[in-house]
Amino acid sequence: MQGILINGQFPGPTIDAVTNDNLIIHVYNYLNVPFLISWNGVQQRRNSWQDGVLGTNCPIRPGKNFTYVLQVKDQIGTFFYFPSLLFHKAAGGYGSIRIWSRPKIPVPFPTPAGDFTVLAGDWYKRNHYVLRRYLESGHSLPFPDGLVINGRGWNGYTFTVDPGRTYRFRVSNVGISTSINFRIQSHKLKLIEVEGSHTIQNTYHSFDIHLGQSYSFLVTADQASQDYYVVATSRFTPRVLTTTAILHYSNSRKGVSGPIPWAPTFQIAPSLMQARSIRWNLTASGPRPNPQGSYHYGMITPSRTIMLANSAPYINGKQRYAVNGVSYVPPDTPLKLADYFKIRGVFNLGSIPTRPPSGNNAYLQTSVMAADFREYVEIVFQNWENTVQSWHIDGYSFFVVGMDGGQWTPDSRRSYNLRDAVSRCTTQVYPRSWTAIYMALDNVGMWNIRSENWARQYLGQQFYLRVYSPANSWRDEYPIPKHALLCGRARGRRTRPL
Numbered sequence: 001m002q003g004i005l006i007n008g009q010f011p012g013p014t015i016d017a018v019t020n021d022n023l024i025i026h027v028y029n030y031l032n033v034p035f036l037i038s039w040n041g042v043q044q045r046r047n048s049w050q051d052g053v054l055g056t057n058c059p060i061r062p063g064k065n066f067t068y069v070l071q072v073k074d075q076i077g078t079f080f081y082f083p084s085l086l087f088h089k090a091a092g093g094y095g096s097i098r099i100w101s102r103p104k105i106p107v108p109f110p111t112p113a114g115d116f117t118v119l120a121g122d123w124y125k126r127n128h129y130v131l132r133r134y135l136e137s138g139h140s141l142p143f144p145d146g147l148v149i150n151g152r153g154w155n156g157y158t159f160t161v162d163p164g165r166t167y168r169f170r171v172s173n174v175g176i177s178t179s180i181n182f183r184i185q186s187h188k189l190k191l192i193e194v195e196g197s198h199t200i201q202n203t204y205h206s207f208d209i210h211l212g213q214s215y216s217f218l219v220t221a222d223q224a225s226q227d228y229y230v231v232a233t234s235r236f237t238p239r240v241l242t243t244t245a246i247l248h249y250s251n252s253r254k255g256v257s258g259p260i261p262w263a264p265t266f267q268i269a270p271s272l273m274q275a276r277s278i279r280w281n282l283t284a285s286g287p288r289p290n291p292q293g294s295y296h297y298g299m300i301t302p303s304r305t306i307m308l309a310n311s312a313p314y315i316n317g318k319q320r321y322a323v324n325g326v327s328y329v330p331p332d333t334p335l336k337l338a339d340y341f342k343i344r345g346v347f348n349l350g351s352i353p354t355r356p357p358s359g360n361n362a363y364l365q366t367s368v369m370a371a372d373f374r375e376y377v378e379i380v381f382q383n384w385e386n387t388v389q390s391w392h393i394d395g396y397s398f399f400v401v402g403m404d405g406g407q408w409t410p411d412s413r414r415s416y417n418l419r420d421a422v423s424r425c426t427t428q429v430y431p432r433s434w435t436a437i438y439m440a441l442d443n444v445g446m447w448n449i450r451s452e453n454w455a456r457q458y459l460g461q462q463f464y465l466r467v468y469s470p471a472n473s474w475r476d477e478y479p480i481p482k483h484a485l486l487c488g489r490a491r492g493r494r495t496r497p498l
Contacts, residue, residue: 001124002091002128004088004092010092010093011095011119011150011174012094012095014095014117015081016098016100017097017098017099018099018100018102019074020071020072020074020102020287021071021072022070022071024067025069025070026065027060027066029060029063029064029066030063033062034059034060035059035085036053036057036059036060036083037081037093038051038052038083038084039051039068039070039097040081040082040097040214041078041079041097041195041214042070042075042097043075043397044070044394044395045073045443046443046444046476046477047070047445047478048336048395048446048447048477049445050069051395052068053084054084054085055334055335055336055448055464056335056445057484058337058488060485066483066485072099074288076100076101076286076287077099077193077196078096078099078170078171078172078193078195078196078215079096079196079214080095080172081094082094082174086128086129086132087128087135089176089454090131094119094174096117096172098115105288105289107198107284108192108201108285109192110166112166112167112218113162114167114168115168115170116167116168116170118149118169118170119150119151119174120147120148120149120150120173120175120209120232120243121147121174121178121180122146122148122175122234123144123147123175124141124145126142132458135459137318138317138319140319141177141455144178144241146241146243147175147178147180147242148243149243155246155256158245158247159245160249160250161247161248162249162250164220164221165220166218166219166221167218168192168217168218169184169189169218169219171209171214171215171216172214172215173210173211173212173214176453176454176455177211177453177454178234178235179208179234179390180232180233180235181231181264182206183206184230184247185229185230185261187223187228188203188204189203189205189206190219190220191204191215191216191217192217192218193215194214194216194422194424195213195214195215195397195423195425195426196287196425197286197424198280198281198292199422200278200281200420201218201281204274205261206261208274210390211390211452212390212392212426212452213390213424213426221247221249223249225249225251225254226249226255227248227252227254227255228247229247229256229260229261230247231263233263233265234265235265235388236431237266242260244260271430272433276403279417279422280420280421280422280423281293281420282419293420297438297440298401298418299418301376302377303377304375304378305379306377306379307324307356307379307408308324308379308380308382308391309356309384310322310381310383310389310429310456310461311384312456313325313327319459320362320364320460321455321461323367323461323462324352324353324356325353325356325362325363326352326353326363326364326365326367326463327363327364327365327460327461328365328366328461329364329460330366332346332488333346333487333488333489333490334488335366335368337486337488337490338489338490339466341490341493343490346366346488347366347368348366348368349368349370349466350368351366351367352367352369354369356382367464368446368466369464369466370466371441373444373467373469374440374441374442375441376440377438377439378436378437378438379436379437380408380435380436381427381429381434381435382429383430383431385431385432386432387431388428388430388431389451390426390429390452391427391435391449391451392425392450392451393426393449393465394425394447394449395443395467396439396441397423397424397425398424398427398438398439399421399423399438399439400422400427400435401416401436402415402416402417402435403428403429403436404433404434405433405434406433406434407434412434413436416436421438441467443467444468444476446464446465446467447464447466447467448463449465450463479496482495482496483495
């Protein structure tokens with residue numbers, strides 16, 4: 001099949017940055033179709049102009065280029081970039097982003113002997129435009145053909161380690177439809193970081209990673225000198241997909257052997273228990289020298305509760321996906337440009353309700369939810385379907401305070417973790433279950449809230465949150481870039497003189 005390469009590579013080159021670095025990234029589109037890159041987990045503080053999704057940016061036309069100017073403000077951790085337009089994500093085009101702590105900021109573990117990136121996910125042999133046509137014709141995606149680790153199939157990639165030394169493995173699920181389980185034969189995984197948050201360093205034999213999520217583990221090469229399987233298997237699928245890479249001891253003379261280590265396949269309970277075991281390290285420094293736990297998120301009372309329920313309706317005889325009964329339709333002009341230039345008729349605030357409707361009716365709409373700068377909100381993701389959902393929020397990290405089965409009610413708050421819940425940007429919701437988060441709306445802009453299941457996202461399970469400040473100040477939000485691409489009804493307008 002056709003794949004999308006970045007600088008001739010698949011996966012694309014790793015982007016390394018240090019907290020608060022300014023990045024200037026030139027993207028040249030040599031495809032024959034429009035293209036955009038988005039930065040999964042990079043918060044784009046005060047700068048949704050650089051988010052790289054269709055609600056904020058015009059596509060880069062074939063043969064043209066665009067320069068992203070962004071800052072990794074007050075962030076550390078493991079993230080990735082990916083092509084956000086059309087169904088390009090199914091063709092690759094992704095790469096790792098590593099944001100390192102500043103030299104004088106302590107980290108809660110010794111410096112590893114090496115740092116490995118693991119970009120794992122499902123893979124389809126059909127071309128991305130064929131998959132897109134399936135969806136546009138009202139059909140579901142076929143089952144994936146397999147899994148890949150760093151763009152390779154069975155035993156196609158090797159991680160070389162020295163005996164007795166400890167290494168950091170940064171693992172991201174970059175697939176489009178499937179949760180995975182990650183493990184290394186005969187070795188333990190010590191969790192140290194989740195999407196920019198240092199965690200309590202629990203040890204696991206295997207770990208579930210849902211769509212769009214990223215984790216860091218310490219792995220010590222403390223076994224006999226030989227080669228071992230690095231394994232990714234699908235979770236919650238009717239047929240288990242498996243792929244392997246190799247952990248190679250530098251003095252090994254023996255290849256991989258024995259059975260691939262076991263891990264859960266369709267069981268929900270162990271995955272839920274594992275997710276609840278992830279805790280914030282309150283005493284560790286984050287991107288700043290002060291301890292992460294100095295922010296007491298659980299002592300702040302949310303100003304309101306937003307409940308978001310996913311669904312899979314048929315609209316006009318075709319399969320769609322929806323949030324609170326609204327299936328998102330992209331407008332002809334990016335929402336951020338329409339908002340800036342005050343172009344009428346592109347979107348309406350409040351076009352998606354803040355709670356699911358009582359009936360089963362669903363409709364198509366360019367859905368935008370209104371919010372005020374510095375609100376502190378509780379968001380409940382309610383999932384009544386029989387599949388695992390994975391939700392991502394651009395521009396933010398949030399505290400995953402609770403998750404459980406059944407219907408969320410106000411009494412569910414009694415089970416919330418208001419002390420050391422992890423802060424992250426992507427969370428799962430188990431089948432017929434709920435997940436609750438707390439989030440401070442401290443980042444002005446137009447922000448995409450979406451399913452990380454790319455078929456669901458493409459067919460409407462997404463919307464935009466417009467976080468608004470009336471101050472019109474650079475202190476709250478950067479001005480439109482003077483080199484911003486203009487398209488749709490914004491074409492021909494002026495950006496700014498400076």
